[in-house]
Amino acid sequence: MAFHEVRFPTTLSFGAIGGPERRTEIVALASGFEERNTPWAHALRRFDAGMGLRSLDDLSAVIAFFEARAGQLHGFRWKDWSDFKSCLPSAAPAFGDQVIAVGDGQTRIFALRKAYQSGATVYHRPITKPVAGSVRAGIGGDEVFPDINYTVDHAAGRIIFNEAPEAGADISAGYEFDVPVRFDTDRIAVSVASFQAGQVPDIPVVEVRV
Incomplete structure (x- = not known):
């Protein structure tokens, strides 16, 4: 897998929903106490790129970006509008x-x-x-x-x-x-009629370790 030093269009990531995800393993003991541990030192962030789409032109831009990355194959940069500064x-x-x-x-x-x-x-x-x-x-x-x-x-x-x-x-x-990410799907399914009626496609994006 290669990483493409190109940023997903910021006008489209602006409306995306997402944030950090942690993984916690919890074991309930017979005493009622818990033991908690995590195999991850750092969180992974997940986003839905479909939520930023507002027009058919936006959809066309995302499909072009998706095809250029070969679906999940190549990573890219993503601007997390909720956390992008020091x-x-x-x-x-x-x-x-x-x-x-x-x-x-x-x-x-x-x-x-x-x-x-x-x-x-x-x-x-x-x-x-x-x-x-x-x-x-x-x-x-x-x-x-x-x-x-x-x-x-x-x-x-x-x-x-x-x-x-x-x-x-x-x-x-x-x-x-930026956040290094990849698409978390190899398929974008969209109905133009549904999209024009306000239903946007799910286009999951997940952070990658680099």
Whole structure:
């Protein structure tokens, strides 16, 4: 399977329904207590691309995109309108949004991540598909600049500094990002008459690990 570095039309993903899915294994004990465990370190996101369709032209665009990806075969980028920034949805990404690592004086390559905090609990989500031109970075509280101080691997979600940041310095970043996904079906079934009457097809999309 290949991954195509192309984004599903954002005008169509805007109306989609979806979000993160976790997998939890629950065992009920004889005492009435439960044991809970998960085989997943990270959530997978699922969406319904059909919910964003509003016209036959939209449907035609989705079918063309589906055919170009060969159904489920090839992955692609998806903009999750509910969660696509390193900051709050109402703000613009800034270099200090997320602390992604601490320098050790030797490492030059750092993976992007986003922190989700509730109380004392923090979950770090790997960000593998940053949007080109959106990444800003900082070292030790000072902004550094692309090409002059670093480059970005937009296909893998990594910042590559020209020189290793000094030991103990916080490495921070701000960015917009996409979700790597694929279609979760090899078939799109639609009746034009039903579609014009308001019934949209189900076109499931699921996040993939990359």
